[in-house]
Amino acid sequence: MLGPVILAASRSDKMRRFVSAAPGTKQVVDRFIAGETVDQVVPVIVDSADKGLEVTLDVVGEDITTPEQATAARDAYLELVGRLKDLGLGERAEMSVKLSMFGQALENGHELALANVRPVVEAAAEIGTTVTLDAEDHTTLDSMFAIHEELRKDFPKTGCVIQAYLFRTEDDARRLAANGSRVRIVKGAYKEPASVAYQDKPEIDKAYVRILKILMDGSGYPMIGSHDPRLIAITQELARRAGRKLDEYEFQMLYGIRSDEHLRLAAEGHRMRVYTAYGTDWYGYFMRRLAEKPANLLFFARSVLTKG
DSSP states (O other), X not given: OHXXXXXXXXXXXXXXXXXXXXXTHHHHHHHHBOOSSHHHHHHHHHHHHHTTOEEEEEXXXXXXXXXXXXXXXXXXXXXXXXXXXXXXXXGGEEEEEOGGGGTTTSXXXXXXXXXXXXXXXXXXXXXXXXXXXXXXXXXXXHHHHHHHHHHHTTOTTOEEEEETTBTTHHHHHHHHHHTTOEEXXXXXXXXXXXXXXXXXXXXXXXHHHHHHHHHHHSSSXXXXXXXXXXXXXXXXXXXXXXXXXXXXXXXXXXXXXXXXXXXXXHHTTOXXXXXXXXXXXXXXXXXXXHHHOHHHHHHHHHHHHHHO
């Protein structure tokens, strides 16, 4: 029941100021955010690679209000590509981007976001890696999918994300699976109305499994974004039934959550990619992590009370 309340708070400037000033916030933020700068996140990337893990890197920040901020976001990702090139990690380190960060919500936002993200995708391809377009709230998805389709004309490994709680997603999954896309499936972490999205967890879980089966039976590359042990087991069974080898799909989990499970799956031979966020504009990302799981909120509350 708290999830929708927290998601509403994620868009409140008053709550942003309160949470940022809370005594225990930094301790909890550090659990989910790998650092504020490229220099701080590089050791995390190297450590993950040494452990047999792969990463997808997200420079956090969504509240873009000017074209200049969108350009700065593009440049932040280009800086990241330069560091990944120096590390020589290739496909072990890809990138995830939110098109809102590239100006999608501004005037002529679709064209602006495409113009800003294309150089990042080009630079990623030059060093042997790729980019995945993150899904945001339902009003942005038609634009995101159109940009994804356009980028794949020249960079077919460009990925995208679909969200199980949206009614539209089964149709999106069928289209993407038939086109051989790289698709990350997640449950969904935005506050969506009942007119477009399932509201109850059991219904979301059922939709997740239906969509997962579509992806496994298709010709694309499924990326399973979940920490749920039951869904992980279902994924393994559906992959077996579909005749998929271990390198024909992958698991993805968030940095700082179930780290032992990351290592267990990698040790079994699965491709295991850790979604690793960094940057200074962490508030929206952080609040969605609290909303996803009550234990995260309790951890935050204990930290605030302890520090207070």
